[in-house]
Amino acid sequence: MTTTSTPTPAAKAAGATADYLDQRTGIGVVVKTFARKIFPDHWSFLLGEIALYSFVTILISGVFLTMFFVPSMGETTYTGPWSSMQGVEMSQAFSSTLRLSFEVRGGLLMRQVHHWAALIFMAAIVTHMMRVFFTGAFRKPRELNWVVGFTLLILGMLAGFSGYSLPDDVLSGNGLRIADGVIKAVPLIGSYTSYFVFGGEFPGQELIPRLFTVHVLLIPALILALIGLHLLFVVLHKHTQYPGSGRTEKNVVGYPVLPVYAAKAGGFFFVVFGVIALMGATMSINAVWNYGPYDPSPVSAGAQPDWYMLFLEGSLRLMPGQAEFVTWGGYTVSANIIIPAMIVPGILFTMLAAYPFIEAAVTGDRREHHILDRPRNRPFRTAFGVSIVVAFFILALAGSNDLIATHFHLSINDITWAFRVLIFVGPWLSFVITKRICLGLQRKDRELVLHGHETGRIVRFASGEYIEVHKPLDAHERWLRVQHEAIRPLEIEPAEDSRGVRRKGYALDRMRQRVSQVFYEDRVEPVTPAELTASHSHGEHDALEADVHEPTQVGGGSHLVEPDAETGVEGRNPQI
Amino acid sequence: MKALAARRHDRRAPIVLLLLALLLTGGLYAVLAPTSADAAAAAPSASDIQTGEKLFQANCATCHGPSGAGTASGPSLIGVGAAAVNFQVGTGRMPAQQNGPQIEAKPVQFDDEQISQLGAFVASLGAGPAVPTEDQVDPSKGNSANGMALFRTNCAMCHNAVGAGGALSRGKFAPKLWETSPTHLYEAMLTGPQSMPVFSDTNLSPDEKRDIIAFISEQGDVAPGGLDLGSLGAVSEGLWAWIVGIGLLIGAAVWIGAKSS
Numbered sequence A: 001m002t003t004t005s006t007p008t009p010a011a012k013a014a015g016a017t018a019d020y021l022d023q024r025t026g027i028g029v030v031v032k033t034f035a036r037k038i039f040p041d042h043w044s045f046l047l048g049e050i051a052l053y054s055f056v057t058i059l060i061s062g063v064f065l066t067m068f069f070v071p072s073m074g075e076t077t078y079t080g081p082w083s084s085m086q087g088v089e090m091s092q093a094f095s096s097t098l099r100l101s102f103e104v105r106g107g108l109l110m111r112q113v114h115h116w117a118a119l120i121f122m123a124a125i126v127t128h129m130m131r132v133f134f135t136g137a138f139r140k141p142r143e144l145n146w147v148v149g150f151t152l153l154i155l156g157m158l159a160g161f162s163g164y165s166l167p168d169d170v171l172s173g174n175g176l177r178i179a180d181g182v183i184k185a186v187p188l189i190g191s192y193t194s195y196f197v198f199g200g201e202f203p204g205q206e207l208i209p210r211l212f213t214v215h216v217l218l219i220p221a222l223i224l225a226l227i228g229l230h231l232l233f234v235v236l237h238k239h240t241q242y243p244g245s246g247r248t249e250k251n252v253v254g255y256p257v258l259p260v261y262a263a264k265a266g267g268f269f270f271v272v273f274g275v276i277a278l279m280g281a282t283m284s285i286n287a288v289w290n291y292g293p294y295d296p297s298p299v300s301a302g303a304q305p306d307w308y309m310l311f312l313e314g315s316l317r318l319m320p321g322q323a324e325f326v327t328w329g330g331y332t333v334s335a336n337i338i339i340p341a342m343i344v345p346g347i348l349f350t351m352l353a354a355y356p357f358i359e360a361a362v363t364g365d366r367r368e369h370h371i372l373d374r375p376r377n378r379p380f381r382t383a384f385g386v387s388i389v390v391a392f393f394i395l396a397l398a399g400s401n402d403l404i405a406t407h408f409h410l411s412i413n414d415i416t417w418a419f420r421v422l423i424f425v426g427p428w429l430s431f432v433i434t435k436r437i438c439l440g441l442q443r444k445d446r447e448l449v450l451h452g453h454e455t456g457r458i459v460r461f462a463s464g465e466y467i468e469v470h471k472p473l474d475a476h477e478r479w480l481r482v483q484h485e486a487i488r489p490l491e492i493e494p495a496e497d498s499r500g501v502r503r504k505g506y507a508l509d510r511m512r513q514r515v516s517q518v519f520y521e522d523r524v525e526p527v528t529p530a531e532l533t534a535s536h537s538h539g540e541h542d543a544l545e546a547d548v549h550e551p552t553q554v555g556g557g558s559h560l561v562e563p564d565a566e567t568g569v570e571g572r573n574p575q576i
Numbered sequence B: 001m002k003a004l005a006a007r008r009h010d011r012r013a014p015i016v017l018l019l020l021a022l023l024l025t026g027g028l029y030a031v032l033a034p035t036s037a038d039a040a041a042a043a044p045s046a047s048d049i050q051t052g053e054k055l056f057q058a059n060c061a062t063c064h065g066p067s068g069a070g071t072a073s074g075p076s077l078i079g080v081g082a083a084a085v086n087f088q089v090g091t092g093r094m095p096a097q098q099n100g101p102q103i104e105a106k107p108v109q110f111d112d113e114q115i116s117q118l119g120a121f122v123a124s125l126g127a128g129p130a131v132p133t134e135d136q137v138d139p140s141k142g143n144s145a146n147g148m149a150l151f152r153t154n155c156a157m158c159h160n161a162v163g164a165g166g167a168l169s170r171g172k173f174a175p176k177l178w179e180t181s182p183t184h185l186y187e188a189m190l191t192g193p194q195s196m197p198v199f200s201d202t203n204l205s206p207d208e209k210r211d212i213i214a215f216i217s218e219q220g221d222v223a224p225g226g227l228d229l230g231s232l233g234a235v236s237e238g239l240w241a242w243i244v245g246i247g248l249l250i251g252a253a254v255w256i257g258a259k260s261s
């Protein structure tokens, strides 16, 4: 920087401090490289930031709460201002929660901010994860970051559950009782583990202090460390970007972190914090005084966990109870709990965690990807993702079956049966429908590229023929629709080589091919340059068969020319 | 105010309390003695029973039989008492109408006098619980903390922790209790309408019933934390977190994203 004006004393001081730090820490290099990082602009890239900022909000409000919360199951008698608790025996944990709510200045606000922030944190994680999934941002080199993110999702759920259990009200006790039941249902080690976790028979005296350590120390520390790693990966890998003209696998189009992006991000923190604070100030959440101190006997109607655990509740509610059986030797196997509480979530979450690796194996694709996919161009993945979301959604609805019954005047038995059917049919149906929609949208793209926009202008020729005038797409519009490659099922070598000897590994290859056919059999190829020229020479009105396309040229649209370089073929999407 | 009262711990407190209690008993005696005479005076007259019978024959006999002994379409009313009638007719459940999974409350079809006449007639068929007095159902005389504990163990599994209502099997449901009058609350416990169990005076003493009424009367209007979102718990909170929270934040994100390009 060269300035001729004399610097002000303040600027001088700042410069000197910076220099001092730089000489001792070398921080200058870090700041420089980081400040020059380019961050592409798109609203969906801010979803991860919502998660980050709501986590910061959780930390700030949580620190406040720890100052007043008493993590103890010791008995006391309530003498505070809430009249319907007067003289009631309760644990210190519960009574300190009441004190926080009614006596500590700003305590109720902080409690509500903390809880709303937790709900929004989880919702932001889920939407962020959907963004990453549907755009294929998890592909190489970001698979590991997907796994880090997935771990954060699980940790977020644990953080929420452990926090929900701390106030020691009836609801939190109900939740813990379910956790206890699930632990006990684990074959062989179940009851020992339960005694180990609770320090004796449920609920015992140990649990709240233990949960407290887990909730305020262990999990937040893990989350913080993993968020650090997660963001480090984002910086190392550089951010992905949506396809468009001028965007390649080798560049990132956007704003440098300093100053534009940092200013926006800083502002966005206050937006997130503001929305959460507003909710905390105006909307009641987890009114523990309604439920009263924990006591193992009562369970009230409408007892549910926070939304991100609702799928588990739903899974349990859907399971018919008859599945429990007794083996030889008198051991009870609680399949009625094992299936809904371990196997079903186990399958769903394993599929989520493993999907990037499954997809990479099926496509045999080992290239790096920095340009995101448009969801329609990957019909299998999009449909698969939608069906997982639908499965979770159905389970969450099943977890609310009693509220659905009272609010829509339905019979809870019918609802439960409907969901038992839906949990099998729904994901499958949504898979089929989503795939159809994606293929349909791709065909629409082909139409547009080949024939241009409809203008509604009808022209009559001297011969008496009518045509509608179509306006061709400009280069940028066209590029967006043709830049991707259509992935095709794997082609494998024949079972026997030229001399008729059976090839080793054929069976495995055949299996991989089968799977990849499931993924990529149905597809719409992007328009090739040859097709485009053909459609232009035929004249706009000449309808081109747009359904079954087996173009002679391999590689589909990747052979089309990018608008910035209309002169030559860019082979930047090499064949697999 | 409650806070102040609750936190006084004074050594002289027991003496003061004793004095107060003595005063109260004396006062109560003075007040109650004449009321029992009133109650006797308010005992149904023969003409009330007669008008009640006419109303009954016109409106209820098709189902409950001309003598109230029941038919295939309605149970016997002998021995259910005036309390049951006051509850059933006073909440509009009777005369029953549709054949849903549960006979529901609807606009009341009789005025208070007719209801008490109907009650007088049904009570004359066989002794049963009477309509509770004002004093028995006065929320200000109950102990809401005890009511909370009793409500949790006896009612919350059907009616939700604060009486916001809940689902029962096959389309039946336990209604929300916040708009129910104290008298109807008491009578519901005493007579156990439809799928609800009867809470006789040996299950829940009259004082305990009043404690429960005191607890319920404190629900539904005050939510210290802001909007109560229906007091339905985590599901409605989750719904609002998505609609308001994520809705607003994604809106803001789109706005910020759009600012650049």
Ligand code: HEM
Pocket: A044, A045, A046, A047, A048, A049, A051, A052, A055, A125, A128, A129, A132, A137, A138, A142, A145, A146, A147, A148, A149, A150, A151, A152, A153, A156, A223, A227, A230, A234, A238, A239, A240, A241
């Ligand atoms: C504690 C929760 C999380 C926080 C605070 C967080 C934060 C972020 C941030 C700020 C970014 C960069 C901006 C963006 O693309 O949105 C990002 C990127 C990413 N996140 Fe997360 N995330 C979290 C959870 C997850 C989860 C659950 C997953 C998936 C399982 C995930 C996978 C990814 C991936 C693959 C990227 C790179 C995306 C790209 O470069 O396009 N994250 N994360």
